[in-house]
Amino acid sequence: MRQFLAAVAAGALLLGAGGASAKETVIKFSHVVAEKTPKGQAALKFKEEAEKLLPGKVKVEVYPNSQLFGDAKEMEALALGDVHIIAPSLSKFNRFTKKLQVFDLPFLFDDIAAADRFQASPKGQELLTSMASKGFVGLAYWHNGTKQLSATKALLVPDDAKGLKFRVQPSDVLAAQFQAVGAVPQKLAFAEVYQALQVGTVDGQENTWSNIYSQKYQEVQKHFTESNHGLIDYMVVVNAGWWKGLPKDVQAGLTKAMAAATKVNNDIANNLNEEAKKKVAAASGVTIHQLTPQQRSAWKKAMAPVWSKFEGEIGKDLIQAAQTANATN
Numbered sequence: 001m002r003q004f005l006a007a008v009a010a011g012a013l014l015l016g017a018g019g020a021s022a023k024e025t026v027i028k029f030s031h032v033v034a035e036k037t038p039k040g041q042a043a044l045k046f047k048e049e050a051e052k053l054l055p056g057k058v059k060v061e062v063y064p065n066s067q068l069f070g071d072a073k074e075m076e077a078l079a080l081g082d083v084h085i086i087a088p089s090l091s092k093f094n095r096f097t098k099k100l101q102v103f104d105l106p107f108l109f110d111d112i113a114a115a116d117r118f119q120a121s122p123k124g125q126e127l128l129t130s131m132a133s134k135g136f137v138g139l140a141y142w143h144n145g146t147k148q149l150s151a152t153k154a155l156l157v158p159d160d161a162k163g164l165k166f167r168v169q170p171s172d173v174l175a176a177q178f179q180a181v182g183a184v185p186q187k188l189a190f191a192e193v194y195q196a197l198q199v200g201t202v203d204g205q206e207n208t209w210s211n212i213y214s215q216k217y218q219e220v221q222k223h224f225t226e227s228n229h230g231l232i233d234y235m236v237v238v239n240a241g242w243w244k245g246l247p248k249d250v251q252a253g254l255t256k257a258m259a260a261a262t263k264v265n266n267d268i269a270n271n272l273n274e275e276a277k278k279k280v281a282a283a284s285g286v287t288i289h290q291l292t293p294q295q296r297s298a299w300k301k302a303m304a305p306v307w308s309k310f311e312g313e314i315g316k317d318l319i320q321a322a323q324t325a326n327a328t329n
Contacts, residue, residue, distance in 0.1 A: 151204030
């Protein structure tokens with residue numbers, strides 16, 4: 001970890017000193033999902049807007065589907081300057097700040113609108129700079145959607161998950177979430193999930209409908225539960241030194257392009273998830289299980305201890321601010 005943070009600092013200095021000297025700045029935007037997902041579409045929108053606003057000054061290269069770097073390497077690549085913009089899931093920042101674990105708490109937000117209100121709040125905006133001391137700065141939040149469960153069997157009550165192996169992102173909160181229902185969490189990179197499901201390395205996973213469909217999980221999982229138990233959102237992150245070293249007009253243009261991309265992402269996320277859900281439901285042999293209010297309550301109660309377990313790391317005030325966002329004014 002010490003070596004990695006040293007690399008972050010070195011990369012920040014290097015990029016800050018020389019990143020803006022070229023006439024045309026090449027910006028590599030790497031992400032791990034398909035182009036048809038909300039994030040994939042938003043990355044392309046960012047490219048379009050940035051090159052339109054800054055003709056001859058920037059060229060944006062977008063690399064989807066882990067073509068350049070996968071989950072395990074993208075933060076290091078950003079620190080070293082091998083990429084310039086990434087948009088990891090909020091769960092990926094666990095080793096840089098514990099505060100962002102708030103987004104992994106199960107059943108925290110009533111819906112995406114509540115998550116949006118929290119992210120736009122002062123507390124939510126403060127989190128964008130919570131990794132500045134480590135050399136990373138967030139430019140925006142991008143919605144993906146709420147998570148659904150899938151497994152080799154129907155998941156209707158918490159006991160149905162007992163003993164099953166579930167793929168999780170590298171998040172201690174998500175690991176604890178499955179341990180709370182007697183399941184076995186296994187941390188795997190996004191690009192490895194399909195094969196792991198196919199060969200039985202894991203029995204199930206959690207993801208949004210758009211990610212489920214674009215990664216073809218319906219080919220290797222036949223039982224899906226519409227649980228909406230958690231959130232998958234992204235933070236668009238840059239190397240702080242590289243960003244600071246850009247000319248002010250380029251910064252301004254990229255900020256404007258990011259705002260346009262964020263609007264595209266958030267506008268289409270819900271529609272893409274609804275379309276993907278229908279396509280998953282239409283796949284051969286697939287069943288989408290709907291939870292009754294009583295079943296949903298049982299899942300929520302079973303996972304409730306996760307909140308208290310991580311309250312000290314996250315901060316009680318932050319959890320309360322997120323909960324407040326559920327109340328529509």
